[in-house]
Each structure stands twice: as C-alpha cells, then as structure tokens.
Amino acid sequence: MSKSYQAIVIGAGPAGSSAALTMARAGLDVALVERGAFPGEKNMFGGVLHRLPALEKVFPDFWERAPLERHIVKKGVTFMTGDSSFSTMIEAGNFDTPPYNGYTVFRPRFDRWLADEAVAAGATLITRATVDDLLLKDGRVAGVTVLGRSGKLSAPVVVAADGVLSFTAKKAGLRRPNFDPAQMAVGVKALIDMPREVIDDRFGLVRDQGFANEFVGCTEGVRGGGFLYTNYDSLSVGLVFHLASLRTSGKTPYDLLNAFLEQPQVAKLIRGGRLQEYSAHLIPEGGYDMIPELVGDGIVVAGDAAALCNATGLNLEGINLASHSGIVAAEAVIAAHQAGDFSRRGLGVYKKLLEESYVIKDLKLYRKAPHMLHNNRIYQEYPELMCSFMEYIYRIDGAPKENLSRLFLRTAREKVGLGNLLADGFSAWRAL
Amino acid sequence: MNIDEIFDNTSFTIDREAHIVLDQNVCVGCDNRGCVNSCPARCYTWSEEEQKMTFVYDGCLECGTCYVVCHKNAFTRWRYPRGGFGVAYRMT
Numbered sequence: 152m153s154k155s156y157q158a159i160v161i162g163a164g165p166a167g168s169s170a171a172l173t174m175a176r177a178g179l180d181v182a183l184v185e186r187g188a189f190p191g192e193k194n195m196f197g198g199v200l201h202r203l204p205a206l207e208k209v210f211p212d213f214w215e216r217a218p219l220e221r222h223i224v225k226k227g228v229t230f231m232t233g234d235s236s237f238s239t240m241i242e243a244g245n246f247d248t249p250p251y252n253g254y255t256v257f258r259p260r261f262d263r264w265l266a267d268e269a270v271a272a273g274a275t276l277i278t279r280a281t282v283d284d285l286l287l288k289d290g291r292v293a294g295v296t297v298l299g300r301s302g303k304l305s306a307p308v309v310v311a312a313d314g315v316l317s318f319t320a321k322k323a324g325l326r327r328p329n330f331d332p333a334q335m336a337v338g339v340k341a342l343i344d345m346p347r348e349v350i351d352d353r354f355g356l357v358r359d360q361g362f363a364n365e366f367v368g369c370t371e372g373v374r375g376g377g378f379l380y381t382n383y384d385s386l387s388v389g390l391v392f393h394l395a396s397l398r399t400s401g402k403t404p405y406d407l408l409n410a411f412l413e414q415p416q417v418a419k420l421i422r423g424g425r426l427q428e429y430s431a432h433l434i435p436e437g438g439y440d441m442i443p444e445l446v447g448d449g450i451v452v453a454g455d456a457a458a459l460c461n462a463t464g465l466n467l468e469g470i471n472l473a474s475h476s477g478i479v480a481a482e483a484v485i486a487a488h489q490a491g492d493f494s495r496r497g498l499g500v501y502k503k504l505l506e507e508s509y510v511i512k513d514l515k516l517y518r519k520a521p522h523m524l525h526n527n528r529i530y531q532e533y534p535e536l537m538c539s540f541m542e543y544i545y546r547i548d549g550a551p552k553e554n555l556s557r558l559f560l561r562t563a564r565e566k567v568g569l570g571n572l573l574a575d576g577f578s579a580w581r582a583l
Numbered sequence: 584m585n586i587d588e589i590f591d592n593t594s595f596t597i598d599r600e601a602h603i604v605l606d607q608n609v610c611v612g613c614d615n616r617g618c619v620n621s622c623p624a625r626c627y628t629w630s631e632e633e634q635k636m637t638f639v640y641d642g643c644l645e646c647g648t649c650y651v652v653c654h655k656n657a658f659t660r661w662r663y664p665r666g667g668f669g670v671a672y673r674m675t
Contacts, residue, residue: 533624
C-alpha cells in the first residue's frame, strides 16, 4: 500500500471526520486514516454533544440526519457524601425547543456515521490502520507510515486528529514529550441498559427528552467527579479522576466506580439495570496552558490531540471544540493548496482562525479553571458542608432553631475552615 | 463492575504482539507505582513478596493512563495496537 493524496487526516473522530468532510466537499483528494475496525470503535465520552455551528454551516441538515439519542432538557449537579446528596437542577422550556442545546450519543454509532458522511463527500476512509510514524521530506511532514496495513501514505499536509495522546504531534515536535498528570484526567464508564419507559418515569422525561447530571463528592477524596446521562434505553454512568490525584491515592477507578454505583441515592437511579459495557478514556483537562504548537511544516493538530477540551467543572465540552478545529484546519489546508504553500506560515491561518473562534476564546477565558479545580476540598469537604447544612436546615426535632448565617458559618468552620472558605470562594470567582 | 469479568463486558480482538512493552526492572526501583491502582483495566499487578511487577495487555482499554502516570519511563514500547486489534466498543 503506497499512495498519495492531497491531504491525510489521522483519526476518524469528530475532529478528523469534520476536517475530511470539509476538505472532500472542497474537492480535495483526502485520506481519512483510522486505527479501529470502524470509526468510533475506540471512542467513548461521558458527555453531551452540543451545538456545532461550524459543522452546521458545512452540513445544514446535520441535526436531522445524525444518529442521536435524547436531547437534554434537564441538567443537574449533585453534591454527595457516602449516604447523603444535595442536588440542584435546571429544566428550561428553551432546552425542549429546537435547536436543542445538546444530545446524548453513542460514539461507535455517531463517529462511524460522521466518517461515512466524509466518505459520501469523496474522502477515502482507511480503517484498521494505526499510524506508526511521520514521513519527512526536507524537514517537512510529507506523509505517514501505517501499522496493521503496512505501508506508506504521502501528502503535502497531514491533519493530526489522532486523539488525546497524539503521538503524531509528539513526533512532529509540536507537543512536549511527556504529559503532566496534573493536566490529564481518566474517565471510566458503565453503560447500563434500562427500558425506555423506566427511564422516562424515573427521571421525569417524556418524548425524546433527556437528563444529564454531574456529581461531586463521589470519589472518596480523589479529585474528580461523576456523571449520569440518559440514552434512549440505557444510562451512561461513570467517574472522572485527575491523574495526579488518582496515582497517589492508592484507589482504583473500578472500586470507586462500584462504590459510586452503590451509593444509596445512585443505586436507586440505576436499580434493575444491567451492565452492558465498561470503558475508559483520557481527557486533556489542562485547558489553555496545555495546548501544543498547533501548526508545523506540513502539519496541523486538531481536537483532543491539540488538548481542545473545556472542563470548567460546570460545563464539559470537547466534541464541539474538536469538530470546529477540524473544520478550521480543513479551511487552512484548502487555502494552503490554493497558495501552494504548506509551510508553517502557509498553514498559519489555522491558528489565527482558531484564536478568533469560541474554541480558544473560551479556553482562554477559563484558563484559571484547571488550577482552581486542583483544590482537594471541592471533592470532599464542600459536598459534606452542603449536605450537612441542608440536613440541619430541614431537621425539625424540637431543638431551638439557629440563625441561618450562624448555622452556615458553624458548619463551614467545622467542615472546611473559614479561611479556606474565603480563599476558595475568591479563587472560584476569579476562575469562572 | 467486577474487573475480573472485564472480558464479559467489553469486547477485544487480542493481537499476538504486545502494543505495550514494559521493562519490569525499572518498576522495582519505582517509588510510586501509580500504574497499579490507576489502570482502569487492572493490567498491572505488583507483588510485594516477589518484588515483581506483572503486566498483561489483554484487557487493555488503550486509555493511556499508564503512559501518563509512569514517571520512570518504564516502557520500551507504548503504542496503540495494530489496526483492527485491541478494544472494540459497541455502544458506549
């Protein structure tokens, strides 16, 4: 196998397929190289697919055609201890009116479909092909070598959309050779099947409505959190841990996941469900400061490979940023073909377009969030504070009542300390 | 989730050739061994008695946790499996 293309995209995830689709529609001969037996085979997320303004422009009937699950009308956050939980929830009428704010999706289905759309537009999809190395010519990226189907593919430009570890970006010298565990998180997920009517009744949903909930305080002090999302007839339930915290905790992801699933309030939500699939994936959570060099000679980096993931603690965004970066990368490649210049400078418009978009703007805005989230108290003491404060408020047992602010201060002093409370409040205010 | 039953819950096409190769001698001198508890598939086992690290790649979920938490560069090889091999998610 040895063939040349006008562009090679490594990785048929949301970034890669969006890039390939855009280039193919512009008439470029593009190869989309995927290591799985089919696109999406290796992918999982614990999340919600949000609006994709750039892809919607290339693909106006995207939302009518994409294989989606439920649209999210209800979003909650739960602060949790071993036996108590305090939840806040927003259910907005606007979330139930198209265009919807977000959907749950199955990645093996969604990613495969999006790659097929790129193929329908003229891209060549090559599956079962793990990219092993970059081909260099005069110091410039000029193609890739492939494991699995041994061979070479050449092109004047490569889009590295090969995911969170991006060995391609490493080989091109665009990312640092070693990752910082403080900038990475691992997510583990249980897919639990449950009849559609049970999900509707249990979570108060009708039609195609969906529910998404995040949990804090469910990780036994390891920095991280939990999630529960409703699909049509299954639940995605899991935990995410900061690696710097997990690696020194002595605790395992699966034991923590089991404890989470057995926490009394969570156990009621998943009761009767059966485990269908267990999965794990890394998340680049370092934010703006983790972004590698985005452009090299003959190469651009997009999606998770470029650490384009926004995890502020409240919102978790990745696919939308990935897809946007893929489309912008494609536009840069198309412009480079017109100008015949695939140098770092010729492809430089990618970085410029990305910086002008919400992708980099949001990551810059929340630049301090990853650091703020490295506060261990968020994951144990604060959830305990909230649960016990609410418990005191609602406990009516004949004991004389206490002034609410005094009660709060007393509980806060007990659980986190007043100095910490002030410092943490200030740090959260600055970060968000 | 019983991690001993990972093969009942998640599908794999196991390659003959390992995609991750570990130099276990490096692990003997490690002061952390965060891979043992952090790996979501329990691919790493440390025996205190034998002072020995055991690694199996069969149930590897290809997440990269070990690649990031290992600060001793104990891997002589860390790459994704050859095309078509490794974990195969169906509906996650």
